[in-house]
Amino acid sequence: MKITISSGPAAGRTVEVDRELMLGRVLPADIVVDDPRVSGRHALLRPHGDAIQVEDIGSSNGTFVRGERITGPSVIAPGDEMRVGDTTLRVEGKTTTVADQEPTHWSLSVRTGPDAGMEQVLHEGSLVIGRDGAADMRLTDSRVSTNHVRITLRGQVATVTDLDSANGTLVDGLPVGDEVAIRSGAEIQVGETVIVATRGDAVATGPAPTVIGGTLPAEPVKAASAIGRARVIAGVVAFGAVVAVASVALNSGDEPLTPTEIVKKNRAATVMILSKVDGELNSMGSGFVVDAEKGLIVTNNHVATGGDLSVQPEAARVMQAAATIVAANPCEDLALIRVDDASLRAAVRAVTFSSSTYEQGDPVVALGYPGSAESGKEFGKDTMSATSGIVSKVAARYDVPLSGVPLLTSVIQHTAAVNPGNSGGPLFDDQGELIGVNTAIYSRGGQRAESESYAVSETRLKEKLELLKNGNAQYWLGLSLGETLRNGAGDPAGVAIAGVTPGSPADRAGIRPGVALVAIDRRTVFDSQSYCESVPADEGAQVTLTLQDVITQEQVDVQLAVGNG
Numbered sequence: 282m283k284i285t286i287s288s289g290p291a292a293g294r295t296v297e298v299d300r301e302l303m304l305g306r307v308l309p310a311d312i313v314v315d316d317p318r319v320s321g322r323h324a325l326l327r328p329h330g331d332a333i334q335v336e337d338i339g340s341s342n343g344t345f346v347r348g349e350r351i352t353g354p355s356v357i358a359p360g361d362e363m364r365v366g367d368t369t370l371r372v373e374g375k376t377t378t379v380a381d382q383e384p385t386h387w388s389l390s391v392r393t394g395p396d397a398g399m400e401q402v403l404h405e406g407s408l409v410i411g412r413d414g415a416a417d418m419r420l421t422d423s424r425v426s427t428n429h430v431r432i433t434l435r436g437q438v439a440t441v442t443d444l445d446s447a448n449g450t451l452v453d454g455l456p457v458g459d460e461v462a463i464r465s466g467a468e469i470q471v472g473e474t475v476i477v478a479t480r481g482d483a484v485a486t487g488p489a490p491t492v493i494g495g496t497l498p499a500e501p502v503k504a505a506s507a508i509g510r511a512r513v514i515a516g517v518v519a520f521g522a523v524v525a526v527a528s529v530a531l532n533s534g535d536e537p538l539t540p541t542e543i544v545k546k547n548r549a550a551t552v553m554i555l556s557k558v559d560g561e562l563n564s565m566g567s568g569f570v571v572d573a574e575k576g577l578i579v580t581n582n583h584v585a586t587g588g589d590l591s592v593q594p595e596a597a598r599v600m601q602a603a604a605t606i607v608a609a610n611p612c613e614d615l616a617l618i619r620v621d622d623a624s625l626r627a628a629v630r631a632v633t634f635s636s637s638t639y640e641q642g643d644p645v646v647a648l649g650y651p652g653s654a655e656s657g658k659e660f661g662k663d664t665m666s667a668t669s670g671i672v673s674k675v676a677a678r679y680d681v682p683l684s685g686v687p688l689l690t691s692v693i694q695h696t697a698a699v700n701p702g703n704s705g706g707p708l709f710d711d712q713g714e715l716i717g718v719n720t721a722i723y724s725r726g727g728q729r730a731e732s733e734s735y736a737v738s739e740t741r742l743k744e745k746l747e748l749l750k751n752g753n754a755q756y757w758l759g760l761s762l763g764e765t766l767r768n769g770a771g772d773p774a775g776v777a778i779a780g781v782t783p784g785s786p787a788d789r790a791g792i793r794p795g796v797a798l799v800a801i802d803r804r805t806v807f808d809s810q811s812y813c814e815s816v817p818a819d820e821g822a823q824v825t826l827t828l829q830d831v832i833t834q835e836q837v838d839v840q841l842a843v844g845n846g
Contacts, residue, residue, distance in 0.1 A: 282333050282359075282372065284326065289368030290315045300740050301327045301676040301691045303338075304365065309612065309688060309813055318342050318366030325690065327676045330462040332358045332438040333372055338680070342366055353459035358435035387439050387465075387480050389418065389432070394474030396420050403478075407433040409444070410471060424448050424472030432469075432478070439463050439478060448472055455642050537711035543646045544667045546713040549596040550632045551665055553650045554580055554604070554618070554705065556588035558780065558794075563588045565663075567649035567706030568618070569715070570629045571746070576620035579742065580705030581720055582609045583685070585616035587761030587780025587794075592620050595665045597628040606782065608754040610745060612687050612813035614720050615737060616705075617749035632707055634739055635714040639693075643672045647697040647719055647734070649706025666703075670696030670734070679721050679735050680810075683765050683773070686721045687809040691741040693717045699734045708736040715739050755818045758826075758839055759785020765807050766797050773807035775799040775829060790839045792828065799834070800827035817841070 285295045291314050296302070302311040304326060306319045312326070320340035327334045336354040337344035345364040346355045357363055362371045389408075391399040401408070401418045408417040411428040420429075426446035433440045442460040443450040450457050451470040463469070465480035538546065547569075556564045566584030571577050578592065590604040602622035609616035620626060639645075646669045674694040679686055695708065699719045708717035717736030748755070763779030775797040781787050798806050801815035801824050816824060823840045 282328055282331070284333060284370050285373050286314070287362070287369045287371045289366070291368065295373065298326050298328055298333050300738070300744075301325055301678065303678075303690045308818075311690070314365065314368050316366040316368045319368060322688075323365050324363075325678060329356055330438060330464070331436070332356045332440075332462055334462075335363055338678075340365070354461075356438065356440045356460045356462055358438040361435065387434055387478055389469075390477045390479065391420075392475050392477050394420070394422050394472070396422065396474060403432055403434050403439065405434055405436075407431055410476070411444075420471070420474055422472040422474045425474060426471075429471045430469065433460070437480070439480075441467075441469060446471070453642065537644070538713050540646050540667065540669045543709050543711070543713040544648065544665075547632060547648060547707065547709060548665065549594070549628070549630045551595050551648045551707060552578060552629065553593040553595070553663060553665075554578075554584055555591045555593065555601075556584070556780075557591070558588045563780065565650060565652075565702055566704045567702065567719070568592070569648075569705075569707040569718075570631045571617075573626055573629050573631050576622070576626045577607065577750070578604070578618050578620065579718060579746070580616050580618060581718065582611045582614045582616045582757075583761065584705040585609055585618055586611065586757075586759060586782050586785075589783060590618060592618070592625065593663075594625060594629050597625070598664070600625055600628060608749040608752045609757045610749065610753075610755050611809070612756045612816075613737065613741070613745055614687055614689065615718065615742065615745055615749065617746070632709075632715045633713070634743065635710050635712070635716045637710065637712065637714070639672055639675065639710050639716055641672055641675055644711045645670055645672060645693075645695050645697050645716065646709045646713075647695075647699050647703060647706060647736075648709070649699065649703035649719060651700035651702035668698040670698070673733075676738075677735065679723075681721075681723065682810050683808045684721070685762065685764075685809055687813050689720065689735070689737060691738050692720070692735045693738050695734050695736065697734060718742055754820065754842065756813060756816045756841070757785075758816070758824075758841065759787040760792070760798065761794075762798070762809060762812065774805075776807050776812070778828075786839050786842045790826075790837050792826070792837060792839075795830070797829040798826060799829045801825070803827070 282298050283295050284298055286292050296312050304312040304324045305322045307321045322338055323340040324344045325336045334354050334356050343350045346357055357372050359372050362369055387403040389401040391397050409428055410418040410430050412425050413427040428444050429446040430450045431442045440460045440462050441452055443457055453468055467478045469476045550570045552568050554566045554568045568578045568580035571579050585606055591601050592604045593601045602620050602625040604618045604620045607617040607619050648667055651666055672695050677692050677694040679689040679692050703719045706719045707715050708719055710716045716739050719736045721735040723733040759782035760778055761780030763777035765773050766775040768774040778794050778796055778798055780794050781792055804815040806812050806815055820841050826837045828835050
């Protein structure tokens with residue numbers, strides 16, 4: 282899908298929305314709009330089926346969709362407009378023609394509940410489902426609210442929005458609130474009622490509905506419209522909870538692997554990465570092989586930066602070999618390292634990147650080396666850990682100032698448990714294919730939020746991987762940043778330099794750990810996000826760092842340089 286700026290300072294520009302993009306007035310926004318009424322970080326745009334989802338991220342003047350200010354994620358279809366500041370953007374996309382042979386309506390069929398058998402045709406526009414006599418589709422289910430849910434059709438895009446109902450709305454077993462796009466064959470559950478939404482006329486052999494308080498039939502009926510890796514999920518539903526009891530893959534013959542099979546498939550691709558300073562272990566993280574023949578391994582920047590590196594493969598734990606940085610990008614928290622040892626290269630194999638589209642609710646497995654009771658006790662004894670979960674959000678952002686993690690705008694939120702040491706490790710789908718790089722966990726008030734793990738998406742990784750392979754090290758100085766430092770008033774005033782990569786631009790400039798980075802080109806720096814907002818992306822650019830120790834402050838000129846590719 283594409284979006285075109287139809288009015289404002291950047292009128293005429295068209296942008297492909299093929300991943301999560303941030304729109305704002307200044308970098309690091311992906312879509313920079315030189316409009317004084319647009320905030321620095323204004324809104325996020327995400328691909329959403331045949332539409333685009335837009336979300337305001339705390340802008341000062343708001344984001345407007347179809348003339349109304351949005352308060353949560355909103356879906357815009359081809360032909361729709363959104364406004365930020367004085368700039369208007371229009372969604373461009375394929376419109377329906379007779380030649381496309383696509384139906385111009387959707388059918389809603391009630392499959393369970395007291396109104397089973399009821400059908401309703403949804404044409405262009407909106408339809409409200411509820412118990413009120415004024416509802417467009419009136420149900421007698423006592424657990425359905427007066428006005429429960431709105432279903433909207435714009436072009437070929439159908440969306441569902443819960444209307445603050447008492448018992449909530451589920452789509453394919455997952456709760457929804459703000460507007461979400463649905464697929465043909467989606468199950469919409471309101472109260473004890475399951476409604477199947479089908480593009481075009483309803484089919485008698487439609488999807489097997491979610492069973493309320495029951496179990497799947499012995500032979501689940503496969504939807505005639507099922508495509509790719511869609512699933513039918515059977516669930517037992519209670520107030521405020523969804524428990525999945527069965528999942529039947531409806532793919533083209535690719536049966537899902539068990540977590541055990543996924544671990545076996547990728548054991549030889551997963552490695553432990555150790556960082557040492559003056560010969561002493563400084564930190565430990567994870568990584569995965571992307572090219573065994575060349576010894577290339579992907580990890581996080583914060584794992585690779587700050588010391589001398591060595592790699593220990595899970596496939597041969599008695600083996601450990603030195604590694605060097607090919608290139609790193611701290612503002613994506615990605616790094617590519619290389620091992621030259623021929624024996625280690627022969628012991629590992631590369632991951633396979635996912636060739637399928639993953640969806641909210643899909644199972645995932647995370648591999649890596651989190652700290653454990655055995656950690657560091659004896660060389661070769663630390664073993665790989667495996668955890669499993671589901672995709673919580675397909676396209677999320679990680680925007681937590683002072684967390685030590687840069688602003689990440691293309692991440693997968695998932696529930697597989699990860700901990701310090703998992704950083705840089707792989708996240709796999711149910712085919713054992715790579716879908717992400719585990720990067721961050723989220724904490725509230727110093728306490729970890731349960732089941733909130735974040736991984737840089739494989740889509741984002743693939744965008745940056747060729748640059749890294751070519752030695753492109755955007756934003757990289759070779760500094761490992763530590764805790765935020767504060768002044769006497771308690772305000773952020775700098776960030777500790779926790780480590781310096783040997784041979785890096787910072788190392789060549791004589792910078793050593795233990796001092797504070799206060800500013801870059803006179804712009805205050807106090808965490809990874811402010812660092813990325815201050816450092817230019819261009820390799821070879823020169824920046825002036827303001828450093829502070831206990832007594833003195835000095836300025837050091839450093840030239841951003843390519844990696845070791």
